[in-house]
Amino acid sequence: MQDLTKEPRLSKKQYLVVASMLFGLFFGAGNLIFPLHLGQIAGHNWLPAALGFLVTAVVLPLLSVLAISAVHAEGVYDVGRPLGRWFALLFMVLIHFTIGPLFGTPRTATVSFTTGVAPLLPKSWETGGLLLFSALFFLAAFLLSYKERKITSAVGKVLNPVFLVLLFFLFFVAYSHALGNPNAQAATTAYRNGGMSFFNGFLQGYNTMDALAGLAFGVTVVTAVRGLGLKREGSVAKVTAKAGVMATGAIGVVYLFLIVLGSMSVSHFKPSAEGGTAFNQVVTYYFGTAGHALLATLLTVTCLTTAVGLVAAFAQDFHKHFPVLSYVQWLALMAFASFLTANFGLETIIAWSTPMLMFLYPFCMVLILLSVTAHWFGRDPVVYTLTVGFTTIPAVLDMVASFPAVVSQSSVGVALTHFRDSFLPFASLGMGWVVPAVVGLVLGLGFHFASQRRQAGAATSNDVQPDNAD
Structure with a gap:
């Protein structure tokens, strides 16, 4: 055989x-x-x-x-x-x-x-x-x-x-x-x-x-x-x-x-x-x-x-x-x-692809790094959820700022871009998502390891319980 x-x-x-x-x-x-x-x-x-x-x-x-x-x-x-x-x-x-x-x-x-x-x-x-x-x-x-x-x-x-x-x-x-x-x-x-x-x-x-x-x-x-x-x-x-x-x-x-x-x-x-x-x-x-x-x-x-x-x-x-x-x-x-x-032509394709890249790349980078290091935290969904969740709003704001003028220079577009530049570090460099993503990652890892400690403590407590059986 x-x-x-x-x-x-x-x-x-x-x-x-x-x-x-x-x-x-x-x-x-x-x-x-x-x-x-x-x-x-x-x-x-x-x-x-x-x-x-x-x-x-x-x-x-x-x-x-x-x-x-x-x-x-x-x-x-x-x-x-x-x-x-x-x-x-x-x-x-x-x-x-x-x-x-x-x-x-x-x-x-x-x-x-x-x-x-x-x-x-x-x-x-x-x-x-x-x-x-x-x-x-x-x-x-x-x-x-x-x-x-x-x-x-x-x-x-x-x-x-x-x-x-x-x-x-x-x-x-x-x-x-x-x-x-x-x-x-x-x-x-x-x-x-x-x-x-x-x-x-x-x-x-x-x-x-x-x-x-x-x-x-x-x-x-x-x-x-x-x-x-x-x-x-x-x-x-x-x-x-x-x-x-x-x-x-x-x-x-x-x-x-x-x-x-x-x-x-x-x-x-x-x-x-x-x-x-x-x-x-x-x-x-x-x-x-x-x-x-x-x-x-x-x-x-x-x-x-x-x-x-x-x-x-x-x-x-x-x-x-x-x-x-x-x-x-x-x-x-x-x-x-x-x-x-x-x-539609090369110029049109490039003009409208940039906003999607500014939106998707932060998620992509975050998910790649989480996947490569996943064995350290057991691929815990909590770590993924908080890191990606904190990345979402900056990614959306980067997307709006990168749209052609019909969107980015509208009253809503200008207001959102001003908000981004005022409150997000490194936003002017196109990297406004970095600090929120790191905050989400730290919180996620904190919850993950705290949960592990609680589970380990509960297991230890069960192991030292007195045997009441006669």
């Missing part, structure tokens, strides 16, 4: 394939353009800005993967489960819709088109070009994620290696013929001192959406790891954690290259309004007209890998919790909805 307890020992190559898949899922449109833009606006203060950016764009995504591993979760739902089924379900839906059909997934198509393809087309073709490009883009994402267990091969073995070869070719050329000295470039007003540079870089890291994506990708990564023959939760968690460290470490290195490259480029170009323009300027400088084709290929490949992960994670989680539709039906619905949203 076959011994089902034995599992295959993964080779180094298999670990690399899983890590490559995870890198490809994480590294999308924002990961390529936001750090380059950060380097441009930070100038000579690129290092403190980079350190802040790495916290939210590398450390938090790594912790999100470790959180999935630590609680043996299969997705974002399990991370929120200590707060109850309804909270977990609502949190899952908000995360998936934010990084899914409302903002994150459509952005993968619009960035690759706007930055890579649109410069090759006449202005009059842009609207129709985006329609056609996004249709083909999401059709490809649907086909590549159609077979759940084939995602590892599609992303880890093919798309991501192609992207990395192209990207490091660009780095080789750019650093062999540097545009300028990054430490001699002027910084914009928001980055003129190291402290502000760090915090602004920290907030820029929100735009990658990777901490949210790390939780959502959990189900995709776990499915892929089990496809390698691993069944035990401990084994799956170990492989997921190791692959996460490898993938996010590599992403951090790429970010540093991009940030320094962005800072060097200021010697030739004015800081752009967004990273897509900056990337286009750099590639055109080095490669001329051919650079547009390289840029279009680079962006399309990296954005497609992320889109595959996002549509697959959405379909997997929604099929699991709403089985009225099959995985393939949810996949088709997600791809079609993302196609529709993509055609």
Whole structure:
């Protein structure tokens, strides 16, 4: 009889394939353009800005993967489960819709088109070009994620290696013929001192959406790891954690290259309004007209890998919790909805995604940290409830302040923002949730350990009761 307890020992190559898949899922449109833009606006203060950016764009995504591993979760739902089924379900839906059909997934198509393809087309073709490009883009994402267990091969073995070869070719050329000295470039007003540079870089890291994506990708990564023959939760968690460290470490290195490259480029170009323009300027400088084709290929490949992960994670989680539709039906619905949203354009998507990120990121950071440290307090729901509860109001206020002017500059929006800035420490830095979250955590841990002491005291008291039986 076959011994089902034995599992295959993964080779180094298999670990690399899983890590490559995870890198490809994480590294999308924002990961390529936001750090380059950060380097441009930070100038000579690129290092403190980079350190802040790495916290939210590398450390938090790594912790999100470790959180999935630590609680043996299969997705974002399990991370929120200590707060109850309804909270977990609502949190899952908000995360998936934010990084899914409302903002994150459509952005993968619009960035690759706007930055890579649109410069090759006449202005009059842009609207129709985006329609056609996004249709083909999401059709490809649907086909590549159609077979759940084939995602590892599609992303880890093919798309991501192609992207990395192209990207490091660009780095080789750019650093062999540097545009300028990054430490001699002027910084914009928001980055003129190291402290502000760090915090602004920290907030820029929100735009990658990777901490949210790390939780959502959990189900995709776990499915892929089990496809390698691993069944035990401990084994799956170990492989997921190791692959996460490898993938996010590599992403951090790429970010540093991009940030320094962005800072060097200021010697030739004015800081752009967004990273897509900056990337286009750099590639055109080095490669001329051919650079547009390289840029279009680079962006399309990296954005497609992320889109595959996002549509697959959405379909997997929604099929699991709403089985009225099959995985393939949810996949088709997600791809079609993302196609529709993509055609609103990149500026609209970014403008309305920022408030949701300001709202969700505090919850995400709190739940990730609670999951990673849960063994210290036995995953006590009281600790979760108080910490998340105290985070809620500051997160809502940050969301209101970040909305486009139609909301943030209304009388209600201005009043709420004034209240936030007056009563919450660090609110002006976008970190008003930190102190309330810490207060909630301290209270939660206090209740938890006090309850443990009472229970221990009651148990001791029962143990020393006299035996009245004759």
